[in-house]
Amino acid sequence: xxxxxxxxxxxxxxxxxxxxxxxxxxxxxxxxxxxxxxxxxxxxxxxxxxxxxxxxxxxxxxxxxxxxxxxxxxxxxxxxxxxxxxxxxxxxxxxxxxxxxxxxxxxxxxxxxxxxxxxxxxxxxxxxxxxxxxxxxxxxxxxxxxxxxxxxxxxxxxxxxxxxxxxxxxxxxxxxxxxxxxxxxxxxxxxxxxxxxxxxxxxxxxxxxxxxxxxxxxxxxxxxxxxxxxxxxxxxxxxxxxxxxxxxxxxxxxxxxxxxxxxxxxxxxxxxxxxxxxxxxxxxxxxxxxxxxxxxxxxxxxxxxxxxxxxxxxxxxxxxxxxxxxxxxxxxxxxxxxxxxxxxxxxxxxxxxxxxxxxxxxxxxxxxxxxxxxxxxxxxxxxxxxxxxxxxxxxxxxxxxxxxxxxxxxxxxxxxxx
Numbered sequence: 464x465x466x467x468x469x470x471x472x473x474x475x476x477x478x479x480x481x482x483x484x485x486x487x488x489x490x491x492x493x494x495x496x497x498x499x500x501x502x503x504x505x506x507x508x509x510x511x512x513x514x515x516x517x518x519x520x521x522x523x524x525x526x527x528x529x530x531x532x533x534x535x536x537x538x539x540x541x542x543x544x545x546x547x548x549x550x551x552x553x554x555x556x557x558x559x560x561x562x563x564x565x566x567x568x569x570x571x572x573x574x575x576x577x578x579x580x581x582x583x584x585x586x587x588x589x590x591x592x593x594x595x596x597x598x599x600x601x602x603x604x605x606x607x608x609x610x611x612x613x614x615x616x617x618x619x620x621x622x623x624x625x626x627x628x629x630x631x632x633x634x635x636x637x638x639x640x641x642x643x644x645x646x647x648x649x650x651x652x653x654x655x656x657x658x659x660x661x662x663x664x665x666x667x668x669x670x671x672x673x674x675x676x677x678x679x680x681x682x683x684x685x686x687x688x689x690x691x692x693x694x695x696x697x698x699x700x701x702x703x704x705x706x707x708x709x710x711x712x713x714x715x716x717x718x719x720x721x722x723x724x725x726x727x728x729x730x731x732x733x734x735x736x737x738x739x740x741x742x743x744x745x746x747x748x749x750x751x752x753x754x755x756x757x758x759x760x761x762x763x764x765x766x767x768x769x770x771x772x773x774x775x776x777x778x779x780x781x782x783x784x785x786x787x788x789x790x791x792x793x794x795x796x797x798x799x800x801x802x803x804x805x806x807x808x809x810x811x812x813x814x815x816x817x818x819x820x821x822x823x824x825x826x827x828x829x830x831x832x833x834x835x836x837x838x839x840x841x842x843x844x845x846x847x848x849x850x851x852x853x854x855x856x857x858x859x860x861x862x863x864x865x866x867x868x869x870x871x872x873x874x875x876x877x878x879x880x881x
Contacts, residue, residue, distance in 0.1 A: 466644065467521045474513040481506045553590075553701055554690055557842050557855065560590050576837040582641070585676065585860060589841030594637050594834065626709035627809040628716055628863075632770040633830040636674070643833055645672040645866065674833035676860035677726055679715075681707035684852045687844075704857050713811030716830070716863060717774060719821060719875075726863050729823060729830070734868030736760050744877040750779055751786035753876045754801060757824040761872045769826030769870070772805040776812035778820030778878055817879050825871030835860040 465473070484503055488495060495503055551568050559565035565573060576591025629635065636643065683704050715725035722728070729735060738760040741749040754773070761767055775783070783806070784796045799805055804824070814820035843854040865871065 465520075467517055470513055470517045470520060472646070474510055474517065477506050477510050477513070481510070553592075553840070556590050557840070557853070558690055560842055561844065561853075576839070579836040580839065582836075585836070587839045588858075589839055589856070592838040592840065594837045627713050627774055627807045627811065628830075628832060629709070630807055631772050631774060631805075631827040631830075633827050633832050633863075635832045635834070637834045639674065639833045639835045642676075643674040645674070645831055672831050672864040672866050674831065674862040674864065676835040677724070677862050678858055678860055679708055679711050679725075680856060680858045681711065682854055682856040683707075684847050684850075684854050686852050688851070690853060700855075704855070708857060708859055710809075710811065712832075712861070712863075713809045715811075717809065717811040717813075717821070717823060719813045719873075727865075729825075729865050729868070729871050730821075730873045732865045732868035732871070735865075736764055736766075736869060736872035738872065738874065740874050740876055744880045747782065747785040750782035750876045750878070753874050754783070754786075754822070754824070757822070757872045757874055758802065761824060761870075764869050766826060766870050766872075770828035771825065772807065772827055773801055773822055773824050774807050774809060774812060775822035776814040776820035777808045777810060778814035778816065779822060779876060780808060782876070782878055813875075819875050819877050821873065821875050823871055823873050829866040829870040830863065831866060832863040833861060835862070 481503060484495070484499060484506075488499075551572060555567075556565065556569035556573065559569055560573075572593055573587075573591045575593040577587045579593055580587045580591065681704055683700060685700055715722040716728055717730070718725075718728040719730050720728075721731045736757075738756050740753050740756070743749065745752075758767070780796075783801060786796070786801075796806065799807075812821040812823070839858040841856040841858065843856060846854045
């Protein structure tokens with residue numbers, strides 16, 4: 464049987480076909496003929512049957528999600544004992560895994576991560592951290608986004624602080640346990656008509672964003688003595704790992720040509736807007752003209768709505784700060800705003816030092832990022848054994864995709880004269 468999204472699409476198509484038949488008879492002021500009546504009744508029967516199937520499948524999908532999120536669960540998974548969760552130590556867990564004496568909250572979290580990974584179709588080869596410890600929740604203090612996440616573990620916090628994708632208001636879906644399809648509503652066309660003329664076919668088509676697990680990894684070498692003594696270094700180590708992963712994700716999302724083995728970048732998504740950037744450099748002016756033209760391009764595509772923001776290479780920072788008025792628009796960096804829109808800087812956007820830098824402008828609520836399961840930390844005591852170090856290799860499984868490429872505009876702006 465198809466999933467609930469596909470069933471709903473089938474049912475919507477049947478309803479549309481039945482409506483066309485009915486409107487045709489209304490326009491011609493007649494009843495159905497025998498053949499049409501049979502066809503219409505068959506469609507109505509199929510519509511009713513699909514409604515029951517949708518109810519059944521959605522109920523099962525909800526149960527599957529419940530099982531995936533609760534399998535191997537412990538009271539801490541519901542954060543009923545938040546102090547115990549906050550006492551969790553990655554270093555203690557690593558030592559426990561190496562010495563085969565993992566216990567306490569570290570063992571409970573590892574066991575849960577193993578079960579989550581199994582539900583998502585892969586295995587944990589080292590130390591597991593479950594998805595709920597990386598859970599993202601809405602942060603109303605952000606101001607610029609209703610979706611920007613606040614995370615609850617040092618590793619996740621490091622990812623958020625180092626990354627742009629966690630700040631721009633993308634839809635971040637955590638704890639996914641299976642391939643996930645997100646339906647995307649297409650654009651309808653509307654036309655004026657006379658009092659009794661037939662309505663034109665709006666032509667709405669449904670697209671989709673499909674999220675499947677893709678591995679992103681990073682590693683750090685730490686001494687065995689540090690693992691034993693800790694000395695307050697755990698936060699710094701996990702921040703470094705989180706930062707490395709976050710920067711890799713940013714680079715994949717905002718790359719010009721895409722990153723090998725990574726999901727499709729925004730720039731490579733079909734429909735991503737472009738325009739003719741300024742062909743010559745003018746200090747304090749040409750980059751700002753590109754920014755205004757980006758807004759114009761997105762507006763002409765009907766995209767000036769939603770969670771609009773800029774993401775730019777730091778190569779453009781000085782030029783944006785020195786921006787002057789362009790076409791009576793007050794430009795330049797004012798706080799974290801350009802032309803009234805939030806702007807974020809990341810080295811994930813490509814640049815050529817002293818030559819040019821990329822920026823994106825668009826509705827980041829159309830960007831979906833899926834996190835599958837938790838985090839897998841592989842403890843490798845052999846690669847750096849001669850230097851008395853252990854290598855911690857962090858594996859994340861995630862995917863991302865833009866629901867509509869046309870919700871974004873990409874540009875390459877000059878930062879110096881040729």
